[in-house]
Amino acid sequence: MNWILNCLVVEHDWRLTLLAAAVCVVGLATCITLIGMARRGGQRTKIAYGAAAGLVGGLGVWATHFLAMLGYRADALIRYAAGETLLSLGIVVAGMLLGVAVALNGGSRLTRGLVAILAASSVAAMHFVGMSALHIEGGAIAWNIPFAVGAVAVSMALALCTALWIKRDGWWRIPGNTTFAVLSVVSLHFGGMQAMEIVPDPSSVLSASLITESGLLVWVVGGATVVVMIAAFVTVVGLWGRTTALGHLREAIDAMPDGLGFYDSDDRLLIWNARYAEVNPEVAPALAVGVRFRDMLQLGLDQGLYEDAIGREQEWMQERLTARRSLSNSMEQQIAGNRWLRVQDRRTSNGGIVTVVNDITDLKRDAVSLAEARDAAEQASRAKSEFLANMSHEIRTPLNGVIGLTQALARTPLASDQREILDLIQSSGHTLQTLLSDILDLARVESGRLEIADEVFDLPRAVNDAAQLYREPAADKGLQFFVEIEPEAAIWVRGDVVRVKQVLTNLVSNAVKFTSTGFVRMTASVGKDRSGAPILRFTVEDTGVGFDAAAKARLFTRFEQADGTITRRFGGTGLGLAICRQLADMMGGELDCESEPEGGSAFILTLPLHAADAPSAPAVPTQTVVDPTEQRIRVLVADDHPTNRKVVELILSQAPVDLIQAENGAEALEAARAQAFDIILMDMQMPVMDGLTAVREIRTHEIASGREPAPIVMLTANALPEHVAQAQAAGADRHLAKPFDAAELLALVAELGGEKQQSAAAA
CATH class of the missing domain: 3.30.450.20 (PAS domain)
Structure with missing residues (x-):
């Protein structure tokens, strides 16, 4: 440390030494700043800023060296060789340019270390070449090799400190790197000066071609001036860029919509x-x-x-x-x-x-408007549901009278022409019933009110039940009718048995309707879908009229059939297949078809297979079996519509039934309190007291009096799923929607009335 201080204070003019240090700081800081600007610029600006950085760095270090040399106090006259002086400038500028080029092409620590070594090496080469330009009157320069090597090593170590940073960006980057770079240059110069010794050499005579110290000062001042000018330019550009960026930021802030x-x-x-x-x-x-x-x-x-x-x-x-x-x-x-x-x-x-x-005033107003629109939509949906329920009730009630009375009339002696007229009436009634069910199903699917049940059912039984309804119509047309259930499909599964039967029934019905000769076959099998998951596959084949590809494209569209003459030839509305496809989608399956004109058709329904265990059979208690034909069944029917009461009376007149009639729920409740009934047939919508209230009151009376509950069947035109749920919640045992089949009502009365009598006899 003492030798450095001695070199600085004793052997150098402190004013020129401070000037050299200032030039070094300004030059290296400007160089590092220009490198950063080059990194952030485009390709063209990157080259320009990089070249300027190398030039400023080289000039700054060169000017620092020779300013310090001008401040060196020597007892003899000193001159400088122009060639070596310019060569030293070229070496340090070239080294700096090379270092900047490497720095701009990578940012790793290894790359930064390489840049530091290149810069320090060029500075060292510049120093010793510049020292070789020094000529002394009557003297020569000798070097202390260990001191010189030590100075270069210290300079290299300080330069490598610029590569220590984990991140190369940050406010501390320029001052930190500048500090280490300046220390590297200073340690090299003054360490190298301390390693230099002047020995007497009488043969050393200064030539007139050598540069005097005043001439060198002009060179150095020119180089320093260039450095200062470039530094000033960079400062102005930086301030202008900052001002411009702030202006742009201010404009962006003012343009914000918030x-x-x-x-x-x-x-x-x-x-x-x-x-x-x-x-x-x-x-x-x-x-x-x-x-x-x-x-x-x-x-x-x-x-x-x-x-x-x-x-x-x-x-x-x-x-x-x-x-x-x-x-x-x-x-x-x-x-x-x-x-x-x-x-x-x-x-x-x-x-x-x-x-x-x-x-957000507009958003709040929109939210209020949306809430009002939502409430209006919900009210409209409720009104639609109520209208749907009312229409269902109002249409089913007279339709029940038509179908019920025709069934009752069919059991009486009729002439052949009367029988033909009656058959036409019954056929029209059934067509109306099917159309009503399709429209109601479509409305429930569209409104999202149709729910898919999840229950265990016997798949073979469901398939046979769906096919059984059309076995006799197929036989009447002379068709062969096949139902095939593969052994793998003879299982219990989970799903909505009602909707499965609805789809299969519709497919079989169409097959029978559109086939004049040949056969109709329904098969049930187990397979796998494209992903390998197990599925149920139902296929309904026929040898009917068939259809082409164009007809297939619109077959599952509402109110569409294969061609315009089908409605006149076979009847129907074109709703059935549209509903079936929607039901298949809701059950997670698919419904598709294959056909060709006059070549028959095949409809394929695939559903996910959810296998289930068969439910355990309930224990059958030992009891006395009573033949219901030997005893009269006491039946209470409550309905406000006289036609419906007459239909029930005519149908049940064929069975051993004692029938009591009530016009509303209040009369039905009084009758139930007065005597016990084997079965109660209850309408849902009635004046004075509705059917649901009457059911609840009857159940309450039975509990209070300790009487055995009578089977209650909701015999009503309210046929929607929510109506069935309401009836079950009130305490009803069964639900039979109007219009009903006479045979179905007779079977239900015989079943429930017989069970009640058997239970009473066993007790």
Whole structure:
């Protein structure tokens, strides 16, 4: 350390030494700054800034060296050789340019270490070449090799310190790298000067062609001037870029659609945009640099802006300020005049607060409008459901009279022409019943009110039940009718047995309807889908009229059939297949078909296979079996429509039944209290007391009197699933929708009435 101080203080002019140090700092800082600008620029600016960085760095180090040499105090006359002086400048500029090029093509520590070595090596080469340009009157230069090597090693080590940073970006990058670079240059120069010794050499005579110290000073001052000019240019460009960036940022802030205000750590306003004043017009005149947020709140409170603060102003202000001091806060604030603002506060790392304000008055109004529209839609949906239920009831009630009376009439002696007329009436009635069911199913599917059940059922039985209905119509047309269930499909499964049977029944019905000769076959099998999951596959084949590809494309569309003549030839509305496909989709399956004109058709229904265990059979108690034909079955029928009561009376007149009639639920309740019945047939919609209320009252009376519950069947035109659920909840045992089949009613009365009598006999 002493030798360095001695070299600086004793052997050098301190004024030129300080000037050399200043030139070194400015030159290297400018070089590092230009490298950073080159990294951030495009390809062209990258080359320009990189070249300027290498030139400024080389000039700065070269000027530093020769300024320090000019400050060196020697007893003899000194001159400088122009060739070696210029060569030293070329070496250091070339080395710096090479180092900058490497730095711009990589950012790893290894690359930065290589850049440091290149720069330090070029500086060392420049130093010793520059020293070779030194000529002394009557003397020669000798070197202390260990000192020289040590100076170069220290310079290299300090230069490598610039590669220590984990991140190359940051505010400390320029001052940190500049410090190490300057120390590297200074240690090399003054360490090298300490390694230099001047020995007497009488033969050393200075030539007139050598550069004097004043001439060298002009060179060095010129180089230093270039460095200072470039440094000034870089500073101006940087300040201009910063000002431009701030201007762009200010323009961007002003153009924001949201109001933005920035407050310092003391909650004083620093920056805001025009929108911030627009969404706060009441406090806009008070907006100024340094105004406190609390004062702005107080101004709003004085004007009565915040409706939720009226009567509790100070408490409200404290709550607002407390919420604002949190790291992040968001709130919706109602302003006088039925305006709404969404206010978001975000705290910065330095304790400042960024406040973003949006006017959401239109959003609030839209939300109210949407809520009103939703309520109106829900009301319309309820009205639609009520209308659907009422239409179902009002259509089924007279239709029940038509079908029931024709069935009762069919059991009486009729002439052949009367029988033909009656058959036409029955066929029309059944067509109306099918059409009504299809329309109601379609309405429930579209409204999302149709639910798919999940229950265990016997698959072979369901398939046979669906096919059995059309075995006789097929035989009447002379068709062969096959039902094939593969052994793998003879299992119990989980699903909606009602909807499965509905789809299969519709497919079999169409097959029988559209086939004049040949056969109809329904098969059930087990397979796998494309992903390998197990599926159920139902195929309904026929040798009927068939259809082409164009007809297939519209076959599953509502109110569409294969061609326009089908409705006239075979009847139907074209709703059945559309509903079947929708039901298949709701059950997680698919419905498709294959056909060709006059070549028959094949409809394929695939459903996910959810195998289940067969339920355990309930234990059959030993009891006395009573033949229902030997005893009269006591039946109570409650219906406000006289035609429906007459239909039930005519149908049940063929069985051993004692029938009691009631016109409303109140009369039915009185009759049930007066005597016990083997079965009660209850309508749902009746005056005075509706059927559901009557069922609940009857069940309450049975419990209170200790009487055994009578089987209750809801015999009603309310046939929607929610009606069935309501009846079960009230206490009904069965639900038979109007219009009903006479045989179905007789079987139901015989079953439930017989069970009641057997239970009474066993007791």
